[in-house]
Each structure stands twice: as structure tokens, then as C-alpha cells.
Amino acid sequence: MKLRSRVPKHHKTGTHREVPATTTLERIRPHLRTIGVTRIADITGLDRVGIPVYNAIMPRSQERLSIYNGKGPTPADAMASAVMEAVERFCAWQPMRATAIASYADLAAAGRPVMDPAAYNLEQDRRYHPDLPISWVEGFDLIAGEPVLVPQCLGGYYHRFHEIPTHKITTANGIASGNTLEEAVCHGLAEVIERDDWTMAELVGNRLRQVIRQRLGQNAPPGADEWLTERNPSIDLGTLPASAQRYVEAFEQAGVRIVLKYTGGDSTVPSVAAMALEDSGGAFSAAHAGYGAHPDAETALLRALTEVAQSRAVDIQGMREDLSQAGDEIPDWDRHAARSASVDPTSWPFNDSPAPVKFADLPSTPSDDIAADLAVMLAECRRRGLDRVIALDRTAPGLPVAVARVLVPGAESWGVDQSKLGPRAGARWDAELKELIRRRDEGAAGGGEES
Numbered sequence: 301m302k303l304r305s306r307v308p309k310h311h312k313t314g315t316h317r318e319v320p321a322t323t324t325l326e327r328i329r330p331h332l333r334t335i336g337v338t339r340i341a342d343i344t345g346l347d348r349v350g351i352p353v354y355n356a357i358m359p360r361s362q363e364r365l366s367i368y369n370g371k372g373p374t375p376a377d378a379m380a381s382a383v384m385e386a387v388e389r390f391c392a393w394q395p396m397r398a399t400a401i402a403s404y405a406d407l408a409a410a411g412r413p414v415m416d417p418a419a420y421n422l423e424q425d426r427r428y429h430p431d432l433p434i435s436w437v438e439g440f441d442l443i444a445g446e447p448v449l450v451p452q453c454l455g456g457y458y459h460r461f462h463e464i465p466t467h468k469i470t471t472a473n474g475i476a477s478g479n480t481l482e483e484a485v486c487h488g489l490a491e492v493i494e495r496d497d498w499t500m501a502e503l504v505g506n507r508l509r510q511v512i513r514q515r516l517g518q519n520a521p522p523g524a525d526e527w528l529t530e531r532n533p534s535i536d537l538g539t540l541p542a543s544a545q546r547y548v549e550a551f552e553q554a555g556v557r558i559v560l561k562y563t564g565g566d567s568t569v570p571s572v573a574a575m576a577l578e579d580s581g582g583a584f585s586a587a588h589a590g591y592g593a594h595p596d597a598e599t600a601l602l603r604a605l606t607e608v609a610q611s612r613a614v615d616i617q618g619m620r621e622d623l624s625q626a627g628d629e630i631p632d633w634d635r636h637a638a639r640s641a642s643v644d645p646t647s648w649p650f651n652d653s654p655a656p657v658k659f660a661d662l663p664s665t666p667s668d669d670i671a672a673d674l675a676v677m678l679a680e681c682r683r684r685g686l687d688r689v690i691a692l693d694r695t696a697p698g699l700p701v702a703v704a705r706v707l708v709p710g711a712e713s714w715g716v717d718q719s720k721l722g723p724r725a726g727a728r729w730d731a732e733l734k735e736l737i738r739r740r741d742e743g744a745a746g747g748g749e750e751s
Contacts, residue, residue, distance in 0.1 A: 301440035301691060307482045307670035315372060316486075316599060316670065318479045321380040327479075327700040328383055334698070335390045336360040340379055346616045348554040351547060351609035352378035355617075356386040362393040363459050367619055371610035373543075373602070384477040384701065391696045391703035392457035392475050398435035400449060405430045413441070413448040415690060417466035419709035420454065421722040427464045434463060439690040439707065442485075442678055448690055450707055455692050457705075471717050474706035475694070481702040485691045486674045488706035490569075492713075493677060494593035496684075497571035499715035501532040501563040503725055504732050505648040512736070521740035526654075528732070534653035535560040535572065539660060541598050547605040551576060556612075560604070561649045562657055563591075569680045570597040570662045574604035575650055576612060577643060584615045587643045587650065595676040597664035685724065686710045 309316050317324070332338075341355040352375045356368045368389065370381025400407065407414040414436070418424065428434075435452035453465040457472055474492045478484035509528040512520050537548055537560065551558045557577040564571040571593040579586060588611035592603025614620050643650055665676050681689050692705040714721045 301481075301693060303442075303482050303485065303671070303674075305671055307480065309668050309670055311668060315377055316594070316596070316673065318483055318670065321372065321374070321376040324380045324479055324701065325376060325383065328380075328387065331699055332383070335387055337383060337386050340382065342375065342379075343613050343617050344375075344378070347609070347613045349550050349556065349609050349612065350554075351550060351606055353610045353613040354378040354382040355619075356382040358386050358390070361389070363389065363457070365389075365620065369610050369614050369620075371606040373606070387699070387701060388475050388477045388703050389457060389472070391477070391694045391699070392472070392705060394456070394694070394696050396437045396452055396455055398452055399438045400436040401433055402436065403431045403433050406433075407436070407449060413444070413446055415439075415448055415450045415454075415688065415707065415709055417451055417454075420467065420707065421710065421712055421714070421720050422467040422469060422471070422717065423720045425465050425468050428466050432464065434466065437692065439692040439705075442674075442689045442691055443682065443687060448688070450690055450692070454707060455705060456694065467719075469717065469719055471713065471719075473713050473716070474708070475703070476706070477701055477703045479701055481693055481695070481704060482670050482674065484695075484702045484704035485706060486670050486677070488691070488704050489674065489677050489681075489689060489708070490593050492706055492708045492711050493567075493569055493680065494571050494591050495713045495716050496708075496711045497563045497565065497567065497593060498573060498591055499712035499721075499725060500565065500728055501561070501571075501573070501649070502715040503721075503729060505529055505532045505561075508729060508732055509648065521736045522743050523739070524736050527736070527739070529648045529651065530653055530655070531732070532561050532563050532565070532649070534651075534656040535562050535601075535662070536656040536658050539658040540601070541659065543598060544601050544605060544659075547602070547609070551609075557645075558605075558608075559650055559652060560601070562662060564593070564663070567680060568663050568665070568683065569593055569595055569677055570600045570664060572597075572600045572604040573649055574608040576608045577645060577650060579642075584618075585640050587640055588612045588615060595665040595667065595673045597659070597662040598666070601659070681708060681711075 336358045337356045339357040344352050354370050368385040370378045372378040372381050436449040437452045437455040438447050439450045441448045451466045453461050474488045476484050476488035559575040561573040563573050574590040576588045590604045590607030592600040594600040688709050690707040694703040694705050712725050
């Protein structure tokens with residue numbers, strides 16, 4: 301795989317593409333029948349917020365979903381977003397010719413560059429074993445700059461497979477489209493980073509906080525609850541750029557409360573989670589979420605805000621096949637689309653921080669080049685100890701746009717798929733717990749001296 305070293309952007313607030321959305325639509329529209337999109341629907345008006353949201357309907361879908369969604373600052377952006385999501389899935393379903401059929405153990409012993417399935421953070425299929433011969437396809441390691449074999453079942457988005465898959469479930473994490481391959485790879489890697497960050501934030505701000513509350517109660521280290529909550533602070537809504545202020549005002553005028561959380565920690569690539577809260581009386585979910593990650597903090601913010609608007613409109617429409625009613629028994633990997641009858645506004649991530657961070661204080665690396673954005677994210681992956689970023693070109697023949705699958709062994713995604721926590725998540729949990737113990741012991745020692 302050869303990516304260009306210079307990929308100038310068509311600049312527009314909130315979208316970083318090589319060409320305008322109208323051009324993307326002109327290029328892809330003649331191919332909608334091939335892809336299987338029979339209708340494009342404007343569902344913006346189902347909600348009171350007014351941020352553009354569109355559907356692309358694909359009845360011949362090869363997965364559970366047949367309705368794909370898009371959002372953006374303009375109707376053209378939202379329409380292109382929905383259609384391109386349908387393009388992603390269509391391309392990722394297409395069959396791939398195996399490069400090798402062998403076991404992981406044999407490939408590794410032969411010294412071939414190969415991705416260890418155990419390093420990918422999804423629960424493994426109980427039937428899979430490293431000595432089992434399976435099909436492999438070739439990806440390209442963007443960090444090492446060399447081809448690398450990956451399991452064929454991970455190279456695409458397959459819900460029915462011809463052999464024992466390496467993992468129990470399949471997800472679309474890291475599958476992305478673009479006007480060009482560089483654009484698609486950039487968007488795919490941003491999604492992987494976004495979900496890695498959200499998992500870490502959810503783990504610390506919510507799960508560890510709950511465990512300490514339940515197990516220790518009154519014996520919890522003083523200030524533990526507040527400290528864990530503030531590990532991922534709110535973003536001060538009064539400090540947002542004008543491009544985001546208009547979205548926040550649209551929610552507020554519709555009577556919807558917005559909370560923004562910075563989930564990027566000490567990352568050089570900012571991640572933002574947007575929470576929209578409204579007591580609908582049980583008509584639909586009481587809370588909706590949107591996420592965004594990008595080297596440019598403004599872009600990450602706008603993606604989160606437009607995605608939470610999309611989540612609301614799609615929920616109101618009620619046609620997405622994986623939506624469930626509050627209280628329904630559902631598999632863990634469907635919980636991201638489960639409706640909630642009520643939320644505790646004092647719990648993370650719905651609470652406002654006592655000392656919110658100013659937007660200008662978030663890390664940000666704006667650029668006019670998609671290749672530069674990709675370089676920033678690759679450097680951040682290395683900083684996190686993620687030493688492989690593998691990209692596969694999944695573009696279907698004859699299409700004027702590109703689709704890529706990005707696989708990052710070791711990246712966390714449990715916050716979305718509820719499948720498996722990896723070593724980095726475990727290390728983060730242990731580090732936060734040790735810090736709380738240290739704070740407790742220091743407090744006890746200080747109290748003893750005072751008495």
C-alpha cells in the first residue's frame with residue numbers, strides 16, 4: 301500500500317475532505333444501485349434540534365442493519381455521510397482472496413510478519429487455536445512500513461464466514477470511507493483512537509467509581525469519587541468556538557441539555573464525548589451520546605455534537621434494527637444502541653465538572669493536509685505503546701471512492717462492544733487504583749500528624 305505524503309484538504313469547518321460533499325455525491329450517485337441503496341431520506345425534521353441527519357436505505361444489506369445514517373453541518377454533508385457509511389459496509393462485505401492458509405503458530409515460526417489474533421481486543425472464538433490453519437490476507441503496517449498478514453475474518457465485515465473465525469463477534473471499528481484511500485485510512489484510525497479513549501474514560505470515570513462505591517462505601521478514600529470523575533472533565537460550554545456554539549445553542553433552544561466530556565486524557569489527539577439529556581417521559585431514550593477524535597480539537601468537538609444529534613433523530617425514527625427498549629434482555633455488544641428510560645444526571649458522564657476545562661486548553665494540531673493528520677495519529681499510537689497500525693484497502697472495483705479497514709492490535713474498544721478488555725485497560729485500572737490508595741494513605745498519615 302502506497303499512501304501519498306501530501307493530501308491537501310478542501311477546508312470546511314467540521315469536515316476534512318479532499319473535495320466538497322457535493323462533489324462526493326456527484327461521484328457516487330451513479331453507483332447507488334450497485335451498492336444497493338434504494339432511497340436517501342432526510343430525517344432532520346423528526347427532532348427539534350435542526351442539525352441535518354439523513355438515512356441511506358439498503359434493503360439487500362448483508363448484515364443486521366439495513367439503514368445507515370449520516371450527519372453534518374449541511375444537508376449535503378449529512379447526505380454524503382449516510383451514503384458513504386453504506387459504501388463502507390458494502391465494500392467491507394466483499395469477499396477477499398486469501399494470501400495464505402496456515403496457522404498463526406506456523407507463520408510466526410517461519411518469521412513472516414503476521415498479526416497475532418490474541419493481540420486484537422475482541423473475545424476469541426472458543427474454537428480457535430493458534431495451531432488451527434485459517435485464511436490470511438495481506439494488510440500494510442503503517443508504522444513498520446511493511447506488508448503484514450491478518451486473519452481474513454478481521455480484514456472485512458463478515459457476519460457469516462466459511463471457516464472458524466478468530467473472534468466471537470465482528471465489529472465495524474476502523475472501517476471507513478473517503479474520497480481517497482488516504483482519507484479513508486485517516487478516518488478509520490481516528491475511530492479506533494476515539495473508541496480506545498472512550499473505553500479508558502468509561503473504565504475510570506464510571507466503572508472503577510462504581511466498584512469503589514459498592515465495595516468500600518463509607519471506607520472509600522476521601523475524595524475518590526470526585527477525583528475519578530474529574531479524570532475526564534467537562535468542557536466549559538462558554539469557551540467553545542463559534543462553529544460549536546451554534547450547535548449547543550440549537551440543543552438548548554430545543555430544551556435539550558448538553559454535556560461535553562474531554563476523554564482524551566494526556567493524548568496528543570483530542571477526543572470528545574457529547575451527551576444529550578432530555579426527560580421524554582419514556583417516549584424514547586433519556587440520553588444520547590456522540591463521540592469524536594481528531595488531531596484538530598474543533599473537528600473532534602463538531603463530530604461529537606453532530607453525532608449526538610444523529611443519535612437522537614435515529615432513535616426518534618425507531619427504524620434501526622439494533623435499537624431496543626429499556627429493560628430488554630440484549631447481548632452485551634448491542635448495549636451501545638440500548639434505550640435508557642432514565643439516567644442519573646449526577647453520574648459520569650452526565651455530570652458537569654466543578655472545574656471544567658476550557659476548550660482552548662485542549663491539545664490541538666490543526667493542518668491543511670490529511671497526510672499530516674495521519675502522521676499525528678500514528679505518532680500517538682506509538683506513544684500509547686501500539687506498535688502496529690495495519691491498513692487494508694477494501695475499495696470495491698469500479699467505485700470512485702475508497703474504503704479502508706484499520707486494525708490496531710492492543711487498542712481498546714470495550715466501551716462500545718463490551719467484548720474484551722486488554723492489557724492496557726488493565727494497567728490503567730491498576731494505576732488509578734494505586735493512586736487512590738496512595739492518596740488515602742497520605743491522607744491518613746496527614747490526619748495522624750494533625751492529631
